[in-house]
Amino acid sequence: MKVLIIEDEKELSKSIISYLSGESYRCEAAGDYKTALDKIDSFDYDCILLDIGLPDGNGLDILKALRDNKKTEGVIIISAKDAIDDRIRGLNLGADDYLPKPFHLPELGARVAAVIRRRKFNGSSTLILNELTIDTGAKTVMVNNKPVDLTRKEYDLLLYLVSNKNRVVSKNAIAEHLSADETALFDNFDFIYAHIKNIKKKLLQAGCTDYIKSVYGMGYKFDI
Amino acid sequence: MKLLNRSIQSYLFYAIGILIISIPLFYFVIQTIIARDVDKSLKAQRTEVIARLDRMTDRDPFVILDLYGPDVMLNRINIYRSYDSLYTVKKASPVSIDPISYRILESNVLIRGIPYKIVVQNSLVNSQDLIQSIVLIISLLLLVIIGGLLLINRIISGKIWRPFYQTLQYLRQFRIDTRQAAGLPDTDIDEFADLNKVVRSLTENNKKLYESQKEFTENASHEMQTPLAVMQGKLELLMQTSPINEEQAALIAEMADASQRMYRLNKSLLLLTRIDNSQFTEKEELPVADTIRRIARQYEPAVAEKGIHVDISMNDDLALITNRTLFEILLSNLLSNAIRHNIEGGEIRIRLEDRELKVQNTGRPAPLDDTKVFTRFHKDSADVNSIGLGLEIVRKICLINGYRISYSFVNDLHTFTVAF
Numbered sequence: 163m164k165v166l167i168i169e170d171e172k173e174l175s176k177s178i179i180s181y182l183s184g185e186s187y188r189c190e191a192a193g194d195y196k197t198a199l200d201k202i203d204s205f206d207y208d209c210i211l212l213d214i215g216l217p218d219g220n221g222l223d224i225l226k227a228l229r230d231n232k233k234t235e236g237v238i239i240i241s242a243k244d245a246i247d248d249r250i251r252g253l254n255l256g257a258d259d260y261l262p263k264p265f266h267l268p269e270l271g272a273r274v275a276a277v278i279r280r281r282k283f284n285g286s287s288t289l290i291l292n293e294l295t296i297d298t299g300a301k302t303v304m305v306n307n308k309p310v311d312l313t314r315k316e317y318d319l320l321l322y323l324v325s326n327k328n329r330v331v332s333k334n335a336i337a338e339h340l341s342a343d344e345t346a347l348f349d350n351f352d353f354i355y356a357h358i359k360n361i362k363k364k365l366l367q368a369g370c371t372d373y374i375k376s377v378y379g380m381g382y383k384f385d386i
Numbered sequence: 387m388k389l390l391n392r393s394i395q396s397y398l399f400y401a402i403g404i405l406i407i408s409i410p411l412f413y414f415v416i417q418t419i420i421a422r423d424v425d426k427s428l429k430a431q432r433t434e435v436i437a438r439l440d441r442m443t444d445r446d447p448f449v450i451l452d453l454y455g456p457d458v459m460l461n462r463i464n465i466y467r468s469y470d471s472l473y474t475v476k477k478a479s480p481v482s483i484d485p486i487s488y489r490i491l492e493s494n495v496l497i498r499g500i501p502y503k504i505v506v507q508n509s510l511v512n513s514q515d516l517i518q519s520i521v522l523i524i525s526l527l528l529l530v531i532i533g534g535l536l537l538i539n540r541i542i543s544g545k546i547w548r549p550f551y552q553t554l555q556y557l558r559q560f561r562i563d564t565r566q567a568a569g570l571p572d573t574d575i576d577e578f579a580d581l582n583k584v585v586r587s588l589t590e591n592n593k594k595l596y597e598s599q600k601e602f603t604e605n606a607s608h609e610m611q612t613p614l615a616v617m618q619g620k621l622e623l624l625m626q627t628s629p630i631n632e633e634q635a636a637l638i639a640e641m642a643d644a645s646q647r648m649y650r651l652n653k654s655l656l657l658l659t660r661i662d663n664s665q666f667t668e669k670e671e672l673p674v675a676d677t678i679r680r681i682a683r684q685y686e687p688a689v690a691e692k693g694i695h696v697d698i699s700m701n702d703d704l705a706l707i708t709n710r711t712l713f714e715i716l717l718s719n720l721l722s723n724a725i726r727h728n729i730e731g732g733e734i735r736i737r738l739e740d741r742e743l744k745v746q747n748t749g750r751p752a753p754l755d756d757t758k759v760f761t762r763f764h765k766d767s768a769d770v771n772s773i774g775l776g777l778e779i780v781r782k783i784c785l786i787n788g789y790r791i792s793y794s795f796v797n798d799l800h801t802f803t804v805a806f
Binding site for chain 1 (some may be wrong): 616
């Protein structure tokens with residue numbers, strides 16, 4: 163999977179590449195508008211991360227150019243301006259998602275995975291991890307072909323960890339992901355612990371290996 | 387006391403003083419003038435009568451005298467002594483029941499060498515009527531003049547001071563963080579024009595300062611976002627490194643928490659500046675009760691976590707035309723506040739009735755300092771995760787929507803009331 167990161171802030175770009183490269187992504191970076199256009203013209207990508215505020219142009223123009231050239235890359239806008247206008251304009255121009263800065267890298271990882279699933283498999287891809295099968299279309303989880311009954315939050319959390327598999331996902335990132343609709347975040351992480359405990363219990367009962375590991379006090383990791 | 391009344395009061399005292407002095411003065415002066423007139427005419431009549439009697443030597447003086455009627459009397463006296471007397475006397479009159487005042491001139495005279503006493507009298511009834519009428523008319527005139535002056539003064543002063551009151555009204559309505567509806571009035575009176583000029587430059591300068599302050603906050607929050615994003619990213623990458631021991635993990639987790647708090651603080655500051663810059667202009671009709679139920683549902687996990695009992699009772703199908711995002715933030719902040727500062731197994735009551743929303747919660751068994759509740763960064767709890775901007779955001783949202791928010795401590799419940 164090829165991902166292009168169009169972002170003028172070098173350090174951020176480096177972090178994203180470093181994080182995504184841990185999974186099966188091959189990443190390239192473009193630090194300005196011109197380089198970005200060149201790369202888009204010459205190569206095909208599975209997903210493009212697009213910062214709107216570039217020093218030499220507006221990221222939305224890149225989006226327009228992409229759509230004018232009938233390119234089908236998934237585009238996630240990452241912007242420092244969490245303005246509703248930008249969000250609506252971006253989505254109207256055909257962006258797949260919008261992620262305001264600052265964001266958690268696991269959140270970005272999950273969104274990239276979701277966009278690629280949508281683009282590549284029309285949204286109904288099935289993730290198979292040994293005995294564990296997650297149908298992201300039907301939002302069901304099966305272990306050895308037997309369904310496991312998870313609540314919506316538990317399913318979200320499991321998918322989130324799986325999308326960032328083999329990497330530590332911090333508690334803050336989980337909390338923010340789970341309370342995406344809420345404007346005020348929860349400082350108490352006990353509810354994350356409760357969710358994790360339930361998922362682990364349900365998966366174990368269904369005969370699944372215990373893949374979810376707690377990494378000291380930092381967070382959790384789906385280790386496979 | 388109003389300035390207008392103060393100046394009129396002085397005029398009034400002056401006018402009343404003049405009236406009190408002038409009416410008796412008038413009366414006295416006019417009376418004197420008329421009395422002198424009467425005396426003169428009495429003397430003239432006496433001279434004329436004597437001259438006539440002197441001239442008509444062939445006739446009896448008493449016969450001639452009859453021609454003058456009852457007001458001239460002549461008596462023979464024995465010895466001539468020079469005598470002249472003027473006096474006023476009240477006596478019975480043939481034409482009136484009450485005694486009438488008469489002015490009488492008595493003098494001894496020699497007519498053709500024979501001594502007589504001549505008495506000339508003049509009724510004062512007419513003169514007194516005259517004096518009374520004159521004094522009455524003058525008094526009335528004075529009253530009308532003074533009354534008129536006061537009235538005119540009042541009207542003119544009212545007009546003159548109007549720009550001043552308009553300026554005062556402008557200042558009273560002046561809020562540094564909202565746009566002004568009415569401007570300062572134009573006036574052709576120099577003093578007020580000066581005043582308005584000073585007021586205008588003062589308010590404009592303050593507005594400019596406030597704007598630049600706001601801009602600074604917004605820029606600062608914006609600029610902080612990138613380094614924050616970088617820091618957060620690097621921390622998350624650091625978590626992926628191995629080997630990592632427990633001590634390092636704890637340090638990283640604490641750093642991540644701090645960075646998360648900074649992120650939230652930054653987000654809240656940005657939200658505040660956005661509200662200030664009126665970036666939430668879209669309005670739609672929102673059913674309040676439904677919105678409250680929906681927001682409350684989002685907090686169910688957190689509520690369950692703390693074992694809090696939530697009691698919602700809504701008897702108002704109120705719908706507000708307002709900005710959805712801000713209204714949801716308002717509700718969320720009130721609710722999360724009620725959860726955050728609650729006790730284990732506590733209670734939250736949400737009431738909506740008579741265009742009033744009440745969010746009540748158990749918590750510390752003492753009222754909060756209601757002068758500080760809505761102050762920025764005022765934290766009443768030792769909760770490190772509370773950033774102290776939630777209620778400030780609530781206050782701002784209420785302010786721009788014209789809702790009234792208040793805090794009270796009722797029956798051991800911390801109560802926030804929003805009146806729509």
